[in-house]
Amino acid sequence: MTAGTPFLQVRDLKIHFPTDDGLVRSVDGLSFGLERGRTLGIVGESGSGKSVTSLGILGLHNRRNARVSGEIWLDGKELVSASADEVRALRGQKMAMIFQDPLSAMHPYYTVGQQIVEAYRVHNKVTRKQARQHAVDLLGKVGIPQPDRRVDDYPHQFSGGMRQRAMIAMALSCDPELLIADEPTTALDVTVQAQILDLMHKLQQEFNSALIIITHDLGVTAELSDDVLVMYGGRCIEYATAREIFQSPEHPYTWGLLGSMPRMDRPVAERLTPVKGSPPSLINLPTGCAFHPRCVFEERTPDGLGRRVLPELAEAGPGHLVRCHLPAAQRRQIWVDEVKPKLEAS
Amino acid sequence: MITYIIRRLMAALLLLLVVSAATFSIFFVVPRLLGNSPETLAVRYVGRTATPETIRQVADSLGFYDPVYVQYLNWLKGIFVGADFDTGAGIERCPAPCLGYSFIDKQPVLPELLERLPVTLSLAVGAALIWLVFGIATGVVSALRRGSLLDRSAMTISLAGVSLPIFFTGMVTLLLFSYQLEWTASGGSFTPFTENPAEWAYNLLLPWTTLAFLFSAQYARLTRAGMLETMGEDYIRTARAKGLTEKTVTVKHGLRGALTPILTIFGLDFGLLLGGAVLTEKTFSLPGLGHYAITAIPRNDLPAVMGVTLVAAVFVIVASLIVDLLYAVVDPRVRLN
Ligand SMILES: Nc1ncnc2c1ncn2[C@@H]1O[C@H](COP(=O)(O)OP(=O)(O)O)[C@@H](O)[C@H]1O
Numbered sequence: 001m002t003a004g005t006p007f008l009q010v011r012d013l014k015i016h017f018p019t020d021d022g023l024v025r026s027v028d029g030l031s032f033g034l035e036r037g038r039t040l041g042i043v044g045e046s047g048s049g050k051s052v053t054s055l056g057i058l059g060l061h062n063r064r065n066a067r068v069s070g071e072i073w074l075d076g077k078e079l080v081s082a083s084a085d086e087v088r089a090l091r092g093q094k095m096a097m098i099f100q101d102p103l104s105a106m107h108p109y110y111t112v113g114q115q116i117v118e119a120y121r122v123h124n125k126v127t128r129k130q131a132r133q134h135a136v137d138l139l140g141k142v143g144i145p146q147p148d149r150r151v152d153d154y155p156h157q158f159s160g161g162m163r164q165r166a167m168i169a170m171a172l173s174c175d176p177e178l179l180i181a182d183e184p185t186t187a188l189d190v191t192v193q194a195q196i197l198d199l200m201h202k203l204q205q206e207f208n209s210a211l212i213i214i215t216h217d218l219g220v221t222a223e224l225s226d227d228v229l230v231m232y233g234g235r236c237i238e239y240a241t242a243r244e245i246f247q248s249p250e251h252p253y254t255w256g257l258l259g260s261m262p263r264m265d266r267p268v269a270e271r272l273t274p275v276k277g278s279p280p281s282l283i284n285l286p287t288g289c290a291f292h293p294r295c296v297f298e299e300r301t302p303d304g305l306g307r308r309v310l311p312e313l314a315e316a317g318p319g320h321l322v323r324c325h326l327p328a329a330q331r332r333q334i335w336v337d338e339v340k341p342k343l344e345a346s
Numbered sequence: 347m348i349t350y351i352i353r354r355l356m357a358a359l360l361l362l363l364v365v366s367a368a369t370f371s372i373f374f375v376v377p378r379l380l381g382n383s384p385e386t387l388a389v390r391y392v393g394r395t396a397t398p399e400t401i402r403q404v405a406d407s408l409g410f411y412d413p414v415y416v417q418y419l420n421w422l423k424g425i426f427v428g429a430d431f432d433t434g435a436g437i438e439r440c441p442a443p444c445l446g447y448s449f450i451d452k453q454p455v456l457p458e459l460l461e462r463l464p465v466t467l468s469l470a471v472g473a474a475l476i477w478l479v480f481g482i483a484t485g486v487v488s489a490l491r492r493g494s495l496l497d498r499s500a501m502t503i504s505l506a507g508v509s510l511p512i513f514f515t516g517m518v519t520l521l522l523f524s525y526q527l528e529w530t531a532s533g534g535s536f537t538p539f540t541e542n543p544a545e546w547a548y549n550l551l552l553p554w555t556t557l558a559f560l561f562s563a564q565y566a567r568l569t570r571a572g573m574l575e576t577m578g579e580d581y582i583r584t585a586r587a588k589g590l591t592e593k594t595v596t597v598k599h600g601l602r603g604a605l606t607p608i609l610t611i612f613g614l615d616f617g618l619l620l621g622g623a624v625l626t627e628k629t630f631s632l633p634g635l636g637h638y639a640i641t642a643i644p645r646n647d648l649p650a651v652m653g654v655t656l657v658a659a660v661f662v663i664v665a666s667l668i669v670d671l672l673y674a675v676v677d678p679r680v681r682l683n
Pocket residue numbers: 017019024026044045046047048049050051052053065282
């Protein structure tokens with residue numbers, strides 16, 4: 001990571017939920033940094049703790065049922081120890097979120113325009129008319145045709161793609177410096193998906209904000225992200241530039257994700273070979289390497305370490321972090337000799 | 347929208363016809379089926395002391411020998427053009443709209459109903475205001491503090507509220523606040539609002555609270571359930587992500603979402619109450635529509651009972667029409683057609 005403290009710096013973030021069945025360790029020691037104008041992709045299967053992480057950064061967990069520890073520095077201010085009101089004042093203003101499934105994330109009883117400017121009106125002193133104009137401008141900016149008319153429509157009158165655009169407009173309402181998009185395109189079909197990703201890229205360049213894109217689909221991050229953080233069982237298992245993640249990934253789980261990546265040049269049926277086995281329980285994570293029950297290379301880890309000892313997140317190259325017991329040289333060998341050829345052949 | 351309203355109004359009229367025919371059958375035909383002859387029915391109106399000749403005469407002039415549908419149509423006709431009734435002691439005019447003539451009171455029914463309506467209306471409006479404010483507030487607080495001592499006590503009390511009959515709670519409040527503490531009137535008297543608002547409220551305070559207690563309990567539970575549901579919705583998380591205060595999130599987003607079903611139930615409850623809050627009016631001896639109805643029943647004053655029933659039906663039907671129209675205003679996803 002870069003020298004000095006980046007615009008957003010997360011250090012050893014832990015988010016645990018005590019439940020009747022036991023302690024759910026949804027996020028367990030996550031660290032990363034992000035500068036303005038840069039995009040970080042957080043990738044992992046569903047249930048790996050991605051949404052919990054993003055809600056944690058925005059301070060949206062109920063302090064009564066979530067235990068949050070670690071540090072979240074946003075532009076020099078620490079958020080985990082800050083009061084609820086201090087964090088609230090930053091929400092919507094300095095940091096904003098684009099949610100998955102805009103139909104349920106928008107209130108059915110208020111117009112799109114009202115919902116877009118709600119944050120704007122809370123954080124700025126403006127008249128109703130100015131606010132409305134602001135909503136129209138934003139809707140135009142995110143590519144809604146006839147924004148001055150659509151601004152008074154209700155969410156259910158928008159199509160899925162338009163709704164996601166409106167959701168983006170809502171998040172941009174106060175020019176946030178940190179924007180988190182949680183599965184922004186999951187509910188959309190492929191062509192609309194591409195348009196939305198384009199739009200987000202364009203807007204990010206324009207606003208020079210720090211962008212976190214959360215997705216279970218590496219393909220979504222491929223185009224947009226500068227860096228990629230791969231999450232498994234609430235922890236980071238690989239962190240690298242997007243280029244390295246695609247060209248020289250080092251973690252067996254990342255290899256699996258690459259294999260399951262939807263590819264536009266293949267028919268649908270051939271595209272998906274999901275990682276075998278199911279995601280781990282966050283209450284009883286497997287001992288040792290959390291991925292070991294599903295890892296085809298587990299028996300190659302020296303001394304059966306994979307089953308017994310949690311691997312450290314170690315530097316495998318400049319800015320490239322990997323959590324795996326296999327010696328780096330051996331990993332690269334496996335990637336080049338065994339995995340890469342198979343991915344290319346499929 | 348306009349065509350929808352017209353269609354709904356037509357449907358409402360039709361429904362009223364059906365209701366009136368059904369009520370008519372129940373009150374006029376069923377006694378016949380139970381073996382009452384036209385003469386025994388007529389006796390109820392003119393009294394046992396009349397000669398068989400007068401009884402037959404009255405039964406005839408009241409149309410008791412006609413087929414049922416003719417009787418019903420005559421009754422309907424009365425609504426539009428009025429009717430004349432032979433009481434045996436002379437002809438009484440019941441001007442249009444004539445909902446029937448009470449031979450026991452020797453009065454047309456409608457003016458009697460209109461005279462009692464303000465009582466029932468006062469009772470319903472006051473109680474509704476109290477229970478809406480109190481019930482919804484309790485429900486919201488209970489939902490936000492789910493599982494707390496406050497929530498559990500509120501829900502226990504409201505369980506009592508929904509299950510205790512009104513004559514019981516009414517008696518208890520009467521004993522406590524009126525006879526023991528002497529804070530409030532003991533019922534039985536009604537002062538019109540236009541005459542003396544303070545006295546109006548003072549006299550109604552106890553019936554209001556008793557009735558409101560019953561409904562508050564129900565509305566608190568409804569609101570609580572609704573709030574628990576809406577506060578778990580995704581749009582609440584979105585509202586919080588905007589940096590809105592918890593109060594705005596709760597009221598503007600949460601309560602707004604939970605209120606819609608409550609509106610429907612409120613409309614129907616209120617419509618029903620306007621037809622007469624029978625038990626409350628009885629318990630506190632308030633001369634309202636409900637009181638009128640239950641006095642009429644043991645006296646076999648069929649036209650009176652029939653009149654109240656019909657008026658009550660009108661209130662319920664109108665209330666449900668208003669609720670439907672309001673629903674489209676309150677929930678933009680509802681299209682009227
Ligand atoms: N409030 C909560 N209480 C208990 N467990 C939770 C809570 N929120 C999330 N979790 C659990 O945390 C895990 C990670 O969830 P999430 O971050 O939503 O995954 P994803 O990576 O699919 O976004 C899931 O197993 C989920 O059940």
